[in-house]
Amino acid sequence: MSSTVRVRIAPSPTGDPHVGTAYIGLLNYIYAKQRGGKFILRIEDTDRTRFVPTSEAMIFEALRWLGIDWDEGPDVGGPHGPYRQSERTEIYRAHTSTLIENGSAYRCFCTPEELDQRRKAQLAAKMAPRYDGTCRRLTKEQVDANLAAGKSFTVRLAVPAEGATVFRDELRGEITIDHHNVDDQVLMKSDGFPTYHLANVVDDHLMEITDVIRAEEWISSTPKHVLLYKAFGWELPKFWHMPLLRNTDKSKISKRKNPVSLIYYRQAGFLPQAMLNFLGLMGGGMPAPGDHNNTPEQNRAAEIFSMADMLERFVFERISLGGPVFDLVKLKWLNGEYLRALSKEEFAQQMRDVIFSDAFLAKLTPLVQNRVETLAQVGDIADFLFKDNVVPAEDVWMPKKRSREETLAFTGELLAALEGAEWAEPAIDAAIRALLTAKEWSVKEGFTLLRTIMTGTASSPPLLESLGIFGKARSLDRMRRFLDAQKKISKS
Numbered sequence: 001m002s003s004t005v006r007v008r009i010a011p012s013p014t015g016d017p018h019v020g021t022a023y024i025g026l027l028n029y030i031y032a033k034q035r036g037g038k039f040i041l042r043i044e045d046t047d048r049t050r051f052v053p054t055s056e057a058m059i060f061e062a063l064r065w066l067g068i069d070w071d072e073g074p075d076v077g078g079p080h081g082p083y084r085q086s087e088r089t090e091i092y093r094a095h096t097s098t099l100i101e102n103g104s105a106y107r108c109f110c111t112p113e114e115l116d117q118r119r120k121a122q123l124a125a126k127m128a129p130r131y132d133g134t135c136r137r138l139t140k141e142q143v144d145a146n147l148a149a150g151k152s153f154t155v156r157l158a159v160p161a162e163g164a165t166v167f168r169d170e171l172r173g174e175i176t177i178d179h180h181n182v183d184d185q186v187l188m189k190s191d192g193f194p195t196y197h198l199a200n201v202v203d204d205h206l207m208e209i210t211d212v213i214r215a216e217e218w219i220s221s222t223p224k225h226v227l228l229y230k231a232f233g234w235e236l237p238k239f240w241h242m243p244l245l246r247n248t249d250k251s252k253i254s255k256r257k258n259p260v261s262l263i264y265y266r267q268a269g270f271l272p273q274a275m276l277n278f279l280g281l282m283g284g285g286m287p288a289p290g291d292h293n294n295t296p297e298q299n300r301a302a303e304i305f306s307m308a309d310m311l312e313r314f315v316f317e318r319i320s321l322g323g324p325v326f327d328l329v330k331l332k333w334l335n336g337e338y339l340r341a342l343s344k345e346e347f348a349q350q351m352r353d354v355i356f357s358d359a360f361l362a363k364l365t366p367l368v369q370n371r372v373e374t375l376a377q378v379g380d381i382a383d384f385l386f387k388d389n390v391v392p393a394e395d396v397w398m399p400k401k402r403s404r405e406e407t408l409a410f411t412g413e414l415l416a417a418l419e420g421a422e423w424a425e426p427a428i429d430a431a432i433r434a435l436l437t438a439k440e441w442s443v444k445e446g447f448t449l450l451r452t453i454m455t456g457t458a459s460s461p462p463l464l465e466s467l468g469i470f471g472k473a474r475s476l477d478r479m480r481r482f483l484d485a486q487k488k489i490s491k492s
């Protein structure tokens, strides 16, 4: 294995770049820079059902916005490419053959229907669902006959029936997982694409990754990975599983409770330095203020640090396993500190770059040009695009014939429908109308509700265009905040 430290992040391009990717990216970046190592960006795009074509470019852009730059990756190249898994399928196929030949994996001809039936039977019998090993028992002749008959197959890992896999997590120490709790994982799907587990291990090895630093949700996958390293006869990397970011109620961070898209934070005017600082606070790798004689101001000041400070003072072994809370109130406080520390010129430039950018004004123009008699009136009709907080009055947002509960339930469903929609006017329109039909709401009811949530009033420039230029991340955030505010009112 390489003596140079080599680490990586391996995001899957399934949507907007996630704050969790930036958090793990930052940690890997710091780890590499502190040790004169290399930081690699690999795109894990083998799950074609969840693939979003625009996602990869957004991931690149968001990480660069934060100043988390990679030494090797799909766009910058490097000696271990290609760095996109969809371009490496031949490599995975060859490695799958090796595993079949050495008996660590086997072909499984069970159909999805058969698997589903057995799964249901296991659940009904109150057993944990897992593969029952049918194809593991096939003789060579049976396998050959199936292949000759052209039956489609997956390839599964032959997990030892007895014993346990033991591995070391650098933050937790030894972790032991009984093989009874490890399923014969599918490594290669019937379409010839590898699953995450196989591709991840093969790539980490071929890319000479020395330290796998990732979120703790992958701990349960690690025994499968360790078995794969052993099956190939490869040396294990070190594993560091970082505590998951949490909502303020300690549940795993989710878009229901927090904006999780980095695009949102950028568009809403968070500064990259503030976001980096905030992410650096997660997990406790930076020295704690510590001194009990500190004033609250001194404690707060100790929480403000730059990337250079993190490179100097961040200690991985200090990371604590209690879930770090992604607290928006704190992030806003930090961002405010950073905004106030800017010079007047820098602040004005930020406004020009983010809030009043030429690109944004160009998009706004067609919406307002024909609707005003003076330029001053632009503010009268488009103020909602420049506001953070919009609070529509109840008698405006609630349709006459609907109850409060019904309307809020509908809004929740509308939010879910729009989350899944491509952010282009026809797609937004189709998503709204499909829900209106399904729920038997009139077009007027639905559009007025959404318009008032977005703009605060019942009359505004055309809604779909407005949503388009306001952007997906911020539009959805406005809906989420409206729902949160209403739920709080309902409770009180």
Ligand code: GLU
Residues within 6 Å of the ligand: 009, 010, 011, 012, 044, 196, 200, 213, 214, 215, 218
């Ligand atoms: N593709 C996985 C993800 O989306 C990578 C997990 C890992 O780092 O092993 O996070």
